[in-house]
Amino acid sequence: MKRTGAGTSTDLKSTRAGKAEKYKPVPIPDELTETFWESINQRRLVIQRCQNCRTYYHPPVGLCPECLSTELTYEPVSGRGTINSFTITYDARQPAFEAIQPYTVAIVELVEQKGLFMLSNVPGTPADEIRIGLAVVVDFEEIVPGRLIPQFRAARSTRQ
């Protein structure tokens, strides 16, 4: 099988009948991220955690940089966080993103641990209303049938 580039896989491209560029890139799980993506497909956010020193990691690691333990497993997290930093894209070069521009690319800090970051768009909130410190909560976007990605939305209905 021939790889078609980062973020897409050959089998998905063939089912799209050459219209792959109209979809957001689909994650390709590897040994380290397989559990993460399987959970995401079931609308559950899990984050890798060292079972020795209890430090969370995202993206996943093969060895705990804090204590060198290899006892790393995935644990469910609250899905709550705040926007730590963000940028607004007005000139996307990929049709699936062009269709939603201007859109936000945010670094979300999860409440579970200082410095535990995830990268996300912030669907549902106009780009000019995004602020650092905005409380967000995880949601899941189905980019192709059965394949989801985590996306954080403003937690407006939840009092913080």
Ligand SMILES: [Zn+2]
């Ligand atoms: Zn550790």
